[in-house]
Amino acid sequence: MDLSIVVPLFNEEESLPELCAWIRRVCAHQYSYEVILVDDGSTDDSWEVVQRLRVEDAAVKGIRFQRNYGKSAALNEGFKAAQGDVVITMDADLQDSPDEIPALYYMIMVERYDLVSGWKKKRYDNTLTKNIPSKFFNAVTRKVSKIHLHDFNCGLKAYRKKVVKSIEVYGEMHRYIPVLAKWAGFRKIGEKVVEHRARKYGITKFGWERFVNGFLDLLSITFVGKFSKRPMHFFGLWGTLFFLVGFFSALYLIIAKIFNDEVWVTNRPAFYLALTSLVIGMQLFLAGFISELVTRNAPGRNTYLIEEKTGL
Known part of the structure; x- marks a missing residue:
């Protein structure tokens, strides 16, 4: 299989049909692919939508958590299930554009990157509550990890299959997957400017506490990466x-x-x-x-x- 697209979701019933239809338009005539929708304990009708989409399209597959565990857990289970040579992750809220998939796939398969992270250079988020803290967070992570990415937290990323099968994503480590990959020995990490779209449905599921948790996780991953064996x-x-x-x-x-x-x-x-x-x-x-x-x-x-x- 050429491509696995892993989509973690929480209460995104409105956006799922549009997202899957968009992915199908982009991928159906170019790749053999699968879309793995990981329902992180949604309380709306997201799982019923996933089941309906599965009936309509055999490329759609679903995983449902019994309760909400977080984005990292959803990605980790999606990575376990992925069968494609290239694995692409994106958010379910339509803020990530499936039109980016061919370019990301090319960078992995032709330019031989191990991991490519999206960079939302132009954002539609609130500047005070997201942009400024995000820039500070990314600057600190760059300094500590020595990985020169502008947007560690971008949900739109592409991986060589071996990368996702070699790492374990837990806690809130989804922000630090490039760091996990580096500690696992994957050195060719690239970046691509991607389109960031305004949210069409619902509200954001992340609050201010993600920045505090993010810095704690950065300290944890730095320690574990360097000293877990000694x-x-x-x-x-x-x-x-x-x-x-x-x-x-x-x-x-x-x-x-x-x-x-x-x-x-x-x-x-x-x-x-x-x-x-x-x-x-x-x-x-x-x-x-x-x-x-x-x-x-x-x-x-x-x-x-x-x-x-x-x-x-």
């Missing part, structure tokens, strides 16, 4: 620094007491700082040892992504 390298480094600061501070106080009997060690603020540093250092060491035990006994402790083999 947590002691992180905790041990900081544990050593704190322990040495505490040790040398305590040593200084002891020497000062030896040469001056009038000095009361426990009356000096440095004593408590030294004691605190020693305790923190030992706690970090302990956290590192526990993390190593957890990592070494985890089911995926020796699971690594292999590009290819020869002679085996």
Whole structure:
């Protein structure tokens, strides 16, 4: 199969027929394709619409969650089900244009990108509540991840099949799929300016809290990506620094007491700082040892992504 189009949705009953008809116009005569609609626990008639669309068009497939789990969970299940050589994700609200599909497919199959992220250069969102926080969020993510994309959170993306089968999207990590792909060893990540359309039906499903959650997830993914296989390298480094600061501070106080009997060690603020540093250092060491035990006994402790083999 050439193409899988994964569409996570939540309460989008009005837009689904128009979206699927648009995708069919673009893809039907060019590709063998499937449209995987993942209903993230909608409370309207979205699932009934999906079932009807499935009857009308065999290319439409549906997955329904029992309750709302979030966009990341919907994408993760869609990725598991996808069979196409190229996987394209888009939102169900008609703000992403299916007319972008051929160009995205070309960039993956001909220009050999592993992942192509859309860039909504011209937006129709409210500037104060979306554009400014989004620019700040993207700038920080670029700085931390070293991936030079303008719009990490754009729902319109294209992937080589191997990419989506090599990553796990959880929590609210859908914003950081390019980062997940990079940590998995996929380096050729590109960007394409795409059309952003004004919302036609309904209201946005995301609030201000997504920015707070986004930065927490960025810290989490950075730590997991670097230290998931060797947590002691992180905790041990900081544990050593704190322990040495505490040790040398305590040593200084002891020497000062030896040469001056009038000095009361426990009356000096440095004593408590030294004691605190020693305790923190030992706690970090302990956290590192526990993390190593957890990592070494985890089911995926020796699971690594292999590009290819020869002679085996």
